[in-house]
Amino acid sequence: MRTLIVDDERLARNELKRLLENYSKIEIVGEASNADEALVLIDELQPELLFLDIQMPGKNGFELLTAIEGKAPEVIFTTAYDEYAIKAFEFNALDYLLKPIDTDRLRDAINRVEENQAPAESHETSSHERTDKVLGENDQVFVKDGEKCWFVKLSKIRLFESMGNYVRLHFDDQKPLVLKSLNSLEERLDPNTYFRANRKHIINLQWIEKIEPWFSGGLLVTLQGGDRIEISRRQAIRFKELMSL
């Protein structure tokens, strides 16, 4: 597994590298001492796993993740002591290690990442054919809204809703806001899965439960979970093309 270590302290990186020597599957492809360096390396090396410190000068760990264009790699956070961050992790079951790192905990975390990776492997071929910047349904993105943060698989997101400068994501029972425009998001989403229903909404086609004809040639789509989204007349034509054989 191609791994990148991000930590501002040389000694901390060394210690982690030493600990990771025992894992033959982990291949350390690089290390970065701050977020800007890391972003360049992530783009260049396409690591599958990130060991990420939270408190760093400049951008912190969370800001680094939100700044990643395209799909986020698997992430294991490392932190010495950070009450707020740990609270956020526990809430969302994100993986984290406390420094100095406990070897058992490290083994568990790595095992979990490998388990996560395995099912995604089968789709790997199809996703590699596309350009890197397009997100497929099995890719995950990092989302942070206020104190809460999530790693969410795109397939779980049923609806993107434009709210001014923000986009509201709908998945599970969560509705976080991210600072992005719906147009820029549309460009990066797989058009086979995500459909621009109207000016304000992008829907996940896998989540459609019911389709009804609507006024003036439009359609009304009901998603699993009960959201009802109108497809404008112009988009309805494209929608029918896309859905018909």
Next chain:
Amino acid sequence: MSKTRIYWTLQIAGWTALIMYENILYSLSYGFEEDTLYSGIANILLGITLTHSYRLVIRRWNWSALPMHKLVFRVGLSVLVLGLIMTAVNLPLDREILAENLVNQPFVFWGYFSTWCKNLLAWILSYTVYHYVEQNRLAELEKIMLKTSMREAEAKVLRSQLNPHFTFNALNSIRALVSENPAKAQHSITQLSNILRNSLLADRRKTVELREELKTVEDYLELEKVRYEERLQYSIQAEPQSVFWQVPPMMLQTLVENGIKHGVSKVMGGGFLEVVTTIENNTLVIKIRNTGTIGAIDPLGNTDSGGVGLQNTAERLSILYGKDARFRLVQEAENKVCAEVIIPMLSDGLQRYSDEKAVTPQEQ
């Protein structure tokens, strides 16, 4: 004790004055009679007895804690009942001893009744109002006392707290050093123990000599240097006369830690921290300068004013040294913050110039 005394003095003097005033007026107009004197004395005793029992009642059932409307109702009723008793006793008595023409007027009962009620109302009202005000004042005082003791406990908790983030990061660095540079690792463990020991001792000592504190700070900075490597530059300059000055334990340490946490650690290329201690006008001046900007936004999204820690420092100083001690944080130049502490000499002879013996911790 003295309150009961005041109460009884007022009771006796008040009733005597009231009744005797009437008696003297009567005697002047109709001539002195022994009977009226006795009835007067009986009235004084009766008045004291009745109002005193009112006092017992108000205390027994704690009327002053009642809401206003209930209290007013009870006070009104008491006045009427007590007034009725006084009238019932006095009217037949006076029929016997007073001049005919005074007692045989129409509505004499209502005249008596209203006079007594007026007197009793004055008594009861002043007593109840006093009691009511006193009770509220005590409750307020209790609240304030509770608040102070809570704040004290809080300050105690805050003052010796070593930043856990530092402790665990230091331990992590040391773990890495164990294989990389064992000698340095050993040295770092000693330094970390020194800091932990001092932070634990800080609870039990009111002040320490500045040189002890400087030693802790030096250990601390050396450990941070292990962690930050070339990203941290630091210097400590202490004027020789200043090092025996008595300062609150762990205060300088907290400020330096603050400087690292909010300044140096946030700057990508690293930064500097400088501690200068001097004696000016017979007071100790400590200046801690570091890279940074006051009120910068914390990367985790919290606005970072360094609030609690700095406030705590100022409070501790003013508790120990009064108004003469000062603490302030200024932006000296762009990207350069200076924390300045001014500490006067401790007045109560705590200042000691001797060596090791003086350093033994003051057990409390």
